[in-house]
Amino acid sequence: MIVSVRTPPTALPPPPCRGWTGLANRGGWLPTDDGGSASLLNGDAGQRGAGDKRSGKNGFVKNHCLFQQPHKYRRPREKVRPPGPGPPHGSVFRVPGAYCCRRNMTESSSSKLLNGDAGQRGAGDKRSGKNGFVKNHCLFQQPHKYRRPREKNHNVVRNPGLYNKPFVESFEETPLLVAVLTYMGYGILTVFGYLRDFMRHWNIENCNVARERDEQKDFVPLYQDFENFYTRNLYMRIRDNWNRPVCSVPGAKMDLLEQISYDYNWTFQNTGKIVRDVINMGSYNYLGFAQNKGRCADAAIQVTEKYGVGVGSTRCEMGNLDIHEEMEQLVARFLGVESAMAFGMGFATNSMNIPALTGKGCLILSDELNHASLVLGARLSGSTIRVFKHNNMVSLEKLLRDAIVHGQPRTHRPWKKILIVVEGIYSMEGSIVRLPEVIALKKRYKAYLYLDEAHSIGALGPHGGGVVDYFGLDPKDVDIMMGTFTKSFGAAGGYIGGKKELIEYLRCHSHSALYATSMPPPVAQQIITSMTTIMGEDGTTLGADRLKQLSENTTYFRRKLREMGFIIYGNDDSPVVPMMLYMPAKIGAFGREMLKRNIGTVVVGFPATPIIESRARFCVSAAHTRETLDTALEAIGEVGDLLQLKYSRYRPALPPALGWMSEESHLQD
Amino acid sequence: MAFKTVTDYVAWLYYQYLLVTGIYVLEPWEKSIFNSILISVVAMAVYTSYVFVPTHVRLALQFFAGVFGGQNESAMTLMS
Numbered sequence: 018m019i020v021s022v023r024t025p026p027t028a029l030p031p032p033p034c035r036g037w038t039g040l041a042n043r044g045g046w047l048p049t050d051d052g053g054s055a056s057l058l059n060g061d062a063g064q065r066g067a068g069d070k071r072s073g074k075n076g077f078v079k080n081h082c083l084f085q086q087p088h089k090y091r092r093p094r095e096k097v098r099p100p101g102p103g104p105p106h107g108s109v110f111r112v113p114g115a116y117c118c119r120r121n122m123t124e125s126s127s128s129k130l131l132n133g134d135a136g137q138r139g140a141g142d143k144r145s146g147k148n149g150f151v152k153n154h155c156l157f158q159q160p161h162k163y164r165r166p167r168e169k170n171h172n173v174v175r176n177p178g179l180y181n182k183p184f185v186e187s188f189e190e191t192p193l194l195v196a197v198l199t200y201m202g203y204g205i206l207t208v209f210g211y212l213r214d215f216m217r218h219w220n221i222e223n224c225n226v227a228r229e230r231d232e233q234k235d236f237v238p239l240y241q242d243f244e245n246f247y248t249r250n251l252y253m254r255i256r257d258n259w260n261r262p263v264c265s266v267p268g269a270k271m272d273l274l275e276q277i278s279y280d281y282n283w284t285f286q287n288t289g290k291i292v293r294d295v296i297n298m299g300s301y302n303y304l305g306f307a308q309n310k311g312r313c314a315d316a317a318i319q320v321t322e323k324y325g326v327g328v329g330s331t332r333c334e335m336g337n338l339d340i341h342e343e344m345e346q347l348v349a350r351f352l353g354v355e356s357a358m359a360f361g362m363g364f365a366t367n368s369m370n371i372p373a374l375t376g377k378g379c380l381i382l383s384d385e386l387n388h389a390s391l392v393l394g395a396r397l398s399g400s401t402i403r404v405f406k407h408n409n410m411v412s413l414e415k416l417l418r419d420a421i422v423h424g425q426p427r428t429h430r431p432w433k434k435i436l437i438v439v440e441g442i443y444s445m446e447g448s449i450v451r452l453p454e455v456i457a458l459k460k461r462y463k464a465y466l467y468l469d470e471a472h473s474i475g476a477l478g479p480h481g482g483g484v485v486d487y488f489g490l491d492p493k494d495v496d497i498m499m500g501t502f503t504k505s506f507g508a509a510g511g512y513i514g515g516k517k518e519l520i521e522y523l524r525c526h527s528h529s530a531l532y533a534t535s536m537p538p539p540v541a542q543q544i545i546t547s548m549t550t551i552m553g554e555d556g557t558t559l560g561a562d563r564l565k566q567l568s569e570n571t572t573y574f575r576r577k578l579r580e581m582g583f584i585i586y587g588n589d590d591s592p593v594v595p596m597m598l599y600m601p602a603k604i605g606a607f608g609r610e611m612l613k614r615n616i617g618t619v620v621v622g623f624p625a626t627p628i629i630e631s632r633a634r635f636c637v638s639a640a641h642t643r644e645t646l647d648t649a650l651e652a653i654g655e656v657g658d659l660l661q662l663k664y665s666r667y668r669p670a671l672p673p674a675l676g677w678m679s680e681e682s683h684l685q686d
Numbered sequence: 687m688a689f690k691t692v693t694d695y696v697a698w699l700y701y702q703y704l705l706v707t708g709i710y711v712l713e714p715w716e717k718s719i720f721n722s723i724l725i726s727v728v729a730m731a732v733y734t735s736y737v738f739v740p741t742h743v744r745l746a747l748q749f750f751a752g753v754f755g756g757q758n759e760s761a762m763t764l765m766s
Contacts, residue, residue, distance in 0.1 A: 198706050201706075201707070201708075202706065202707060202708030203708065205707055205708045205709065205720070206708045206711070206712075209712060209716055209720075212716075251711070254711040254712070255711055281713055600705060600706060600708065601708050601711065602704065602705045602706075602707075602708045602709070602710035602711050603705055605710065605711050606705055606710055658687050659687070659698075659701075660705060661702060661705075
């Protein structure tokens with residue numbers, strides 16, 4: 018008989034001491050000596066049965082999940098707080114409304130947990146049955162079966178022990194009325210879209226979009242007609258918010274060409290005027306290195322005088338300059354990896370290197386919100402792609418387990434390799450990947466990890482080292498570190514870092530290494546100069562100042578927006594700040610009203626976001642001063658009142674400082 | 687939002703109506719089509735309710751008077 022007692026949904030208690038495996042080794046097949054701790058650190062699954070888990074006669078414990086399953090049923094809007102032995106190593110508090118969770122962990126216990134991912138899992142009072150198996154094998158527990166459909170499950174607290182700092186994320190749910198009105202708005206616009214398409218089809222009005230000529234009518238259509246319905250009938254009406262020519266450095270402030278359209282955005286005419294000093298809240302200029310003066314620009318000019326701008330060959334032929342070698346060594350040092358290589362285009366770095374790494378018979382596990390370049394790369398590789406829910410470790414673990422248990426479809430051969438593909442900061446949600454948990458899973462299930470740090474490199478972490486630096490993890494735990502120079506470094510291109518063998522392999526097999534023209538020397542120099550500045554190797558504190566400024570700006574900007582009552586998505590430390598607009602007309606209205614107030618913003622609609630979750634996305638930069646941010650915030654507040662954008666039902670939000678205090682008091686209780 | 691005049695307030699309300707229904711992004715002639723359809727539908731609804739609701743209410747009252755009302759006069763005469 019199997020006696021399996023479901024564990025209460027506790028966070029994993031940290032091991033009391035190194036040799037703690039021996040405490041409850043009832044299964045009979047665990048190493049009982051203290052020396053077992055060494056093997057525990059490797060995260061071997063065999064050492065699972067520790068703690069007071071009791072295994073049965075055959076020594077197996079049934080619950081194999083690293084992350085345990087919380088209650089099956091919970092009340093709809095209730096937040097999860099880990100019951101059980103939470104407070105000392107992981108505690109959660111609620112920010113009203115936004116399901117926030119805070120994870121707090123002392124350094125010592127976190128480091129232990131990080132090493133012994135699976136091995137130290139078996140603590141708690143799990144009991145296995147007579148045959149020694151515990152039924153739940155998951156690393157991460159599954160969340161409740163019941164939840165309201167629109168509720169996002171990003172915020173369920175799991176394994177707080179893996180984090181060395183509070184991990185505060187919020188994704189406030191869409192108010193029901195707003196959702197209904199948004200759908201109604203799209204319905205009305207769709208009806209009018211059909212009306213206009215009907216008129217275009219019968220030549221009642223002039224058709225401005227690409228279409229077949231009359232002579233080609235019998236051919237297969239080249240321009241897919243209905244596919245562009247959204248572009249033609251919704252995007253075109255508010256197109257003046259995008260593609261606006263900038264005629265200066267897009268730093269903290271920029272100049273825009275003034276444009277006017279006489280035919281409802283089908284064509285634009287320049288008025289000849291320039292809108293000066295528009296505050297730039299849209300560029301990915303996180304550290305403010307998009308400059309035309311200063312050390313970086315001077316160095317780039319010198320290099321241009323020495324090498325010129327174009328190289329005219331690929332890296333493997335005549336395009337490999339000493340400056341490229343120097344840059345790659347610097348990048349490897351910056352990332353803390355053995356070796357690195359750079360590519361001329363960030364998008365191609367993803368889309369051309371994933372096919373070099375995986376192929377037929379491999380499995381790619383991809384986050385549902387991964388960037389188009391990762392999706393394209395995964396598709397080009399010909400591997401099987403499975404998608405897990407955004408930042409949801411339970412979903413990822415389930416896919417991993419299924420992949421290992423069932424193998425390839427039909428043949429049931431094991432997969433050749435499994436590659437987990439995640440991003441550091443998701444640029445549309447502002448969320449940070451739960452990297453410690455991903456790494457724990459990757460180690461346990463022996464998969465590879467591809468981390469795209471396009472937005473996070475330079476922008477996160479005490480040393481600007483991206484999400485790995487932010488969580489204080491070892492870069493060697495990530496197999497493939499990818500990132501771009503486009504954003505924080507104010508240059509262009511992308512890189513891949515990892516083990517020496519990996520880079521050697523990619524140099525010979527990646528299309529973007531073999532066929533792409535090598536990076537222009539001034540761009541390489543810009544990367545070198547900005548990177549040495551961030552690392553402080555230039556002997557100044559300029560880089561550290563910028564990092565500090567960025568993190569202060571981020572905290573300030575997010576807090577102010579939340580206090581004003583806007584719905585803000587994402588992690589509190591992410592410099593990407595999405596602010597929800599929801600209704601289709603408000604996308605256009607927000608962009609226009611902000612530009613009237615001399616602030617340039619990026620507004621995002623349907624193909625890039627779910628249909629009802631249109632948003633404005635601000636990117637905070639170290640180049641923004643407090644005054645600039647205040648001006649922008651004032652304008653945002655004004656426009657928010659005008660357009661009724663302050664949807665949040667939880668005002669005033671609890672400022673983070675207060676949150677910490679409440680947590681402390683909770684601990685004292 | 688603080689408004690100086692009633693006109694401002696009405697203008698703001700109309701702006702909200704444009705935004706919520708999504709017709710803010712439409713061209714003027716499309717806006718007028720939408721508005722005229724909406725106005726005619728509302729007008730018809732108001733008109734029909736004006737014409738038919740009193741009759742319905744009266745009939746309903748009569749019905750309920752029949753169900754819950756006391757005895758009629760003939761019953762009274764019988765008793766006396």
